[in-house]
Amino acid sequence: DVKVTQSSRYLVKRTGEKVFLECVQDMDHENMFWYRQDPGLGLRLIYFSYDVKMKEKGDIPEGYSVSREKKERFSLILESASTNQTSMYLCASSREGSRGRAYGYTFGSGTRLTVV
Amino acid sequence: AQKITQTQPGMFVQEKEAVTLDCTYDTSDPSYGLFWYKQPSSGEMIFLIYQGSYDQQNATEGRYSLNFQKARKSANLVISASQLGDSAMYFCAMMPLSGGYNKLIFGAGTRLAVHP
Numbered sequence: 690d691v692k693v694t695q696s697s698r699y700l701v702k703r704t705g706e707k708v709f710l711e712c713v714q715d716m717d718h719e720n721m722f723w724y725r726q727d728p729g730l731g732l733r734l735i736y737f738s739y740d741v742k743m744k745e746k747g748d749i750p751e752g753y754s755v756s757r758e759k760k761e762r763f764s765l766i767l768e769s770a771s772t773n774q775t776s777m778y779l780c781a782s783s784r785e786g787s788r789g790r791a792y793g794y795t796f797g798s799g800t801r802l803t804v805v
Numbered sequence: 806a807q808k809i810t811q812t813q814p815g816m817f818v819q820e821k822e823a824v825t826l827d828c829t830y831d832t833s834d835p836s837y838g839l840f841w842y843k844q845p846s847s848g849e850m851i852f853l854i855y856q857g858s859y860d861q862q863n864a865t866e867g868r869y870s871l872n873f874q875k876a877r878k879s880a881n882l883v884i885s886a887s888q889l890g891d892s893a894m895y896f897c898a899m900m901p902l903s904g905g906y907n908k909l910i911f912g913a914g915t916r917l918a919v920h921p
Binding site: 729730732733734737793794795796799801 | 837840850855896914
């Protein structure tokens with residue numbers, strides 16, 4: 690069964706800590722994404738990667754960085770966690786689309802991060 | 806600006822009845838894909854249905870159908886014969902295809918409650 694795996698389901702961290710959220714996919718997908726989900730705001734794109742070592746900012750990259758050293762792994766890093774980064778974080782992957790055809794995402798089960 | 810609007814924060818329906826969840830989108834891209842995802846309380850995002858902008862017929866997947874009205878830029882999800890297990894958050898999403906990178910833009914979501 691193909692899947693996207695996020696390393697932690699629940700995480701509690703202190704303000705100022707450096708936080709790593711890990712995501713691994715086994716589908717050989719080119720594209721990987723990190724979203725955060727907040728009530729009333731839907732899912733907002735933080736960063737994405739379309740190839741190893743390549744990354745692009747999404748809509749809300751401030752306070753975050755990412756790393757993709759291998760095709761199957763995409764890490765989200767909170768350099769200095771703050772309380773306003775308390776949220777649900779969702780990782781996703783997708784194959785490369787072609788003109789006229791889009792391919793949806795496969796999502797991980799999410800990491801609920803609380804920063805205290 | 807590219808945007809998805811879901812105007813119904815919450816909906817309820819009686820079991821076995823049909824329900825329509827509204828979605829409008831805004832894009833200047835001539836080629837795009839439209840998606841609906843379901844998110845139960847467990848947090849996983851489940852792909853439901855896809856509609857391409859050039860598809861002539863409305864998409865259907867079992868009890869799910871997508872009422873695609875291109876001129877009105879709407880992509881409403883119709884769930885027929887609702888079941889208790891349909892209670893969840895539902896997200897409409899759009900993927901513009903011309904710019905590359907397969908980025909999905911999500912709406913704020915609609916919470917559906919199915920009553921027995």
